[in-house]
Amino acid sequence: MPEPLLELRGLFATLGNTCILHGVDLTLASGCLAVVGRNGVGKSTLCRSIMGLVPDVTGRLRLAGQELLGRPPHEMEGQGVAIVPQGRRTFPSLTVHEHLRLAQKSKAKAWTIERVYQTFPRLAERRRNRGTQLSGGEQQMLAIGRALLRNPRLLILDEPSEGLSPLVVEQLSALMQQLYRSEGMTLLLVEQNFRVAVSVAERVAVMISGRIVHEDEASSFASDHEAHERFLGLGEAA
Numbered sequence: 001m002p003e004p005l006l007e008l009r010g011l012f013a014t015l016g017n018t019c020i021l022h023g024v025d026l027t028l029a030s031g032c033l034a035v036v037g038r039n040g041v042g043k044s045t046l047c048r049s050i051m052g053l054v055p056d057v058t059g060r061l062r063l064a065g066q067e068l069l070g071r072p073p074h075e076m077e078g079q080g081v082a083i084v085p086q087g088r089r090t091f092p093s094l095t096v097h098e099h100l101r102l103a104q105k106s107k108a109k110a111w112t113i114e115r116v117y118q119t120f121p122r123l124a125e126r127r128r129n130r131g132t133q134l135s136g137g138e139q140q141m142l143a144i145g146r147a148l149l150r151n152p153r154l155l156i157l158d159e160p161s162e163g164l165s166p167l168v169v170e171q172l173s174a175l176m177q178q179l180y181r182s183e184g185m186t187l188l189l190v191e192q193n194f195r196v197a198v199s200v201a202e203r204v205a206v207m208i209s210g211r212i213v214h215e216d217e218a219s220s221f222a223s224d225h226e227a228h229e230r231f232l233g234l235g236e237a238a
């Protein structure tokens with residue numbers, strides 16, 4: 001049996017004096033796993049811990065069998081991990097094209113700047129515009145384009161649908177499905193919008209208070225109203 005791409009065991013993470021992750025166990029062999037949970041349960045801290053952005057972490061983090069916990073972000077990137085951070089993090093003074101040029105490491109891989117422009121024609125139109133001149137949807141496209149230019153084997157997306165119009169969310173959902181179904185990329189999708197999570201991912205894990213408390217196939221979780229209420233506080237209509 002090949003090693004799963006990502007394996008977390010007993011992951012603890014502390015911010016300041018506060019313990020945020022309380023022993024996360026998670027396995028992602030391939031495809032797409034969504035982590036859902038209410039505000040403040042530790043989803044972003046989980047993404048940032050995997051990427052090496054949280055200094056105070058303990059436990060085990062294996063990527064394709066290699067123990068990598070505590071490695072800095074540039075090493076995680078070198079190992080094929082990329083993140084689309086919550087809040088997009090574009091530079092106000094750089095143009096769209098400058099952002100993409102900085103992100104491109106190799107022109108000989110599957111994702112190139114041209115391909116990002118083909119995928120997001122809106123970004124091609126805005127290539128000379130600066131970060132501050134972009135709409136929320138355009139900034140999100142840029143953040144995803146930058147991550148794709150790293151040609152990662154594991155792509156972590158932290159709340160990609162936040163603040164976007166339904167049309168942009170639909171386009172983004174189709175792209176995420178294409179990435180793992182047709183291109184063999186593995187996706188860890190963190191979403192507060194559970195509809196997006198179940199429509200995109202194959203499996204869903206629920207986080208409460210810094211722990212994974214439930215995991216299921218996305219299709220069965222989508223209709224499990226009792227789980228929605230128990231874990232996410234959503235009513236029958238969800």
Ligand SMILES: Nc1ncnc2c1ncn2[C@@H]1O[C@H](COP(=O)(O)OP(=O)(O)OP(=O)(O)O)[C@@H](O)[C@H]1O
Pocket residue numbers: 015016017018020037038039040041042043044045046086192
């Ligand atoms: N620097 C910090 N020091 C102490 N606590 C922090 C710090 N940053 C965040 N927290 C707290 O850590 C908890 C988890 O935050 P995190 O952003 O990981 O949650 P989340 O599930 O991603 O929520 P959201 O969707 O609102 O971003 C929150 O209660 C937050 O207030």
